[in-house]
Amino acid sequence: MASNSNKPTAGRPLYHIFTRIPDRYDLINHVITLGMDSGWRRQTALTCLKDSPGRLLDLCCGTGDLAITIARLARQTPEITGADYSQPMLEKAAAKAASARLGNIRFINADVAKLPFPDAHFDCIAISFAFRNLTYNNPRTADYLNEILRVLKPDGRFVIVESSQPKSALMRFLDHLYLKLWVFPTGYLISRDRESYRYLAESAQHFYSAEEMQEYLLKAGFKQATAKRLFFGAAAIYTAVK
Numbered sequence: 001m002a003s004n005s006n007k008p009t010a011g012r013p014l015y016h017i018f019t020r021i022p023d024r025y026d027l028i029n030h031v032i033t034l035g036m037d038s039g040w041r042r043q044t045a046l047t048c049l050k051d052s053p054g055r056l057l058d059l060c061c062g063t064g065d066l067a068i069t070i071a072r073l074a075r076q077t078p079e080i081t082g083a084d085y086s087q088p089m090l091e092k093a094a095a096k097a098a099s100a101r102l103g104n105i106r107f108i109n110a111d112v113a114k115l116p117f118p119d120a121h122f123d124c125i126a127i128s129f130a131f132r133n134l135t136y137n138n139p140r141t142a143d144y145l146n147e148i149l150r151v152l153k154p155d156g157r158f159v160i161v162e163s164s165q166p167k168s169a170l171m172r173f174l175d176h177l178y179l180k181l182w183v184f185p186t187g188y189l190i191s192r193d194r195e196s197y198r199y200l201a202e203s204a205q206h207f208y209s210a211e212e213m214q215e216y217l218l219k220a221g222f223k224q225a226t227a228k229r230l231f232f233g234a235a236a237i238y239t240a241v242k
């Protein structure tokens, strides 16, 4: 069930983008990633489930796809929490989990800047396609990273799937063309929301490469950071250890 513990306040960059989500939000994700997003979330879920974590957090869970994929693939029944500050997203997530009859996921309204969990609570924290939102030109990045480190157990894993930069100059050129000529116009045409899909294409084009992300995570306080490139490096799965 989705609960509403936080009220919208100032100091929440991008909040307006994620509360006016279109009805066809999930469909748009599939179309703009040419159907690859589901497979990438599945690989991310399997990475999260290594070492059979007992307590997992899907941070910035959106409509819940990663939490639901983790619940479906888990051999044991871990305790899964999905957290997001957008109530419309959480409502869709809760409805999807209920129709899939997955009782071990709870969805809660929370801002990453102030997570309502005790210190060292989670064995694994995962974030799919939202780390960029927390770190790209975002003035609250330090607060977010401090909170993630606080609620993760020592030796716990932070697993991120995010857009990245292909290594080869040709693939990077094609990736940026795809962002401009496919992601932005298609997202805009289906949703009619120009600002959101312009932000998505622009931030993805300028976001970190895999090497930069690993360095970034180490500087943020994680003791290890590895990367697995997806689709020529257009995206990557990162695993960082606290």
Ligand SMILES: C[S@@+](CC[C@H](N)C(=O)[O-])C[C@H]1O[C@@H](n2cnc3c(N)ncnc32)[C@H](O)[C@@H]1O
Residues within 6 Å of the ligand: 014, 018, 019, 029, 059, 060, 061, 062, 063, 064, 065, 066, 083, 084, 085, 086, 089, 110, 111, 112, 113, 127, 128, 129, 130, 133, 134
């Ligand atoms: C691009 S969506 C990704 C959603 C989902 N993880 C997925 O894979 O489709 C980004 C999500 O991050 C959430 N978000 C962004 N900043 C946040 C913050 N500071 N606290 C909580 N949620 C946040 C948004 O509400 C949105 O649901």
